Amino acid sequence: MTQSATSASERIRDVGFLKRLMTRPELAAVAGAILVFVFFAVVAGDRGFLTFGGTVSYLQVAAQLGIVAVPVSLLMIGGEFDLSVGSMVGAAGMIIAIATTEYAWPLWAAVLLAFAVALGIGFFNGYVVIKTGLPSFIVTLGMLFALRGLTIGFARLLTGRTQVGMGEDLGVLTPLFAGTVAGFPVSIIWWLVLAALGSWVLQRAVFGNWVFGAGGDASAARNVGVPVNRVKIMLFMSTALGAALLATIQVLDAGSADVLRGELLELQAIAAAVIGGVLLTGGYGSVIGALFGALIFGMVQQGIFFTGVSTDWFQVFVGVMLLVAVLFNNIIRRRASEAR
């Protein structure tokens, strides 16, 4: 046995790189993103897809999804779902708008309040999942409805409306969330920085190893001393925080909050993570994959617009792509995990 293994290890230099590439979880998402880009460059290249404006438009869509998809992918690798992120976006946006307009809070205080509420909701999600042992799918599905309902109820109670416009003077924080850098919306920077941070945490930090452990086999991880409960609760808090950040960006960008903001975002974020190679049952995946998953979403949504075809077809495209990507990811994962 020793001998055959040794001779195999000497062979690695020849096939190593390509073989390793073929086992990366994010391979399908990266390849898919290139494919989608080429497709729209050919079909809609002369209609503005390749212009600066076109690029910014799809990057912005990708960024808004990606800011949530990054923490969602981490949570999913940690073995849990969060279906309440969409409702959290609506709630956080409304908190900021109502606090600044109805109660004349300074913007920074309103944003801080929204973030604090998000952390609380995330903690609650995680705590309930851990304490009850119920699937997070159910717990956060409950939160999806409850939080949306609370947002609508309180918005009507406090303002009589379901949409609240922000005042004229938004304060010094605005450029941080809704400004531009060299013509690019700052949300794109947020997205890239979050993805880099998330990827670093997953791949390089001790916490990342615990995320894999918690998602791969929680009881095995507990046996070797991983604080699984703490890891999961922190992941739930990070998804809620991602939603609050997106809400801040959207409110300041649009100048108004709407109780229905973020609808279906939870499913898009899961789709982006899954396209990016995250295993639905946890313990496997990458943040970079989710970044590219979100990029694909952005390019398809805006690309279809540039082709001139009705954007009604966007969801068909997304559905088919999700299926193809998951099939492809399954093949890659099997290759990576089979005995060699």
Added chain:
Amino acid sequence: MTNDTPIIEARGVSKYFGSVVAIEDISLQVRAGEVMCLLGDNGAGKSTLIKTFSGVHQPTEGTMLLDGEEVLFESPRDAIDRGIATVFQDLSMIPLVGISRNFFLGREPTKGVGPFKRFDMAKADRVSREELSKIGIELRDTSQPVSTLSGGERQSVAIARAVYFGAKVLILDEPTSALGVKQAAVVLRYIAQTREQGLGVIFITHNIHHAYPVGDKFTVLTHGRSEGTFDKDEISPSELEKLMAGGAELEKLEEELQGGSSGSEASAAPSNGRESDE
């Protein structure tokens, strides 16, 4: 080869769950550099006994001694911290996660300070490569998922991990029962190697053919009681097998099958092995 004070010892240990007697009056000693095989059929009380050794259960009666001093393991963590490492059947490894990540899961080496403190992957890769190389597993790539290893290799990695993190006593719960002959041999060879390093090993199994080649001593459990501890030169595999099955039952089976092709190992038993009850 053996030191006189046992590393770990159970003295008259009993464990009751309500009115159910799981194990009764078990005494067991394990010395450094010794493989103690704990044999018994399903339901004989093997897992209750090892859970008492590994801190999952506390004995109802009797005492546990570590290096000759009385101890009480309050939790599995407590036992681990005192050098009692148990490798359970599920191995506590994450199949799709890389080998070096698994090796250090929960005990990751770090480098850097403050917010830049990070998982020292280079060290994890180097150490796991070295440790696995010692047991004859030459890794092409320490980041390859654990699932790419064979069953025997996986078991060996789990044992190597326990040894690396300072185990004095290794408790192996049925490490070979899910493995084929060839894979079982990989693990058995490694168990023998671990003994050479001076660890005490408790090897739980119901397979005598796995236990006999590596075992120094054999304790047989039936119905929660010990049938006694035997040195290897005192007892043959077939005698052990008879003890495990409560002797009489196999003899009865043999009688039933007489004339037909029995094929049972018990048929090859020397005729002096009939002391089944005490």
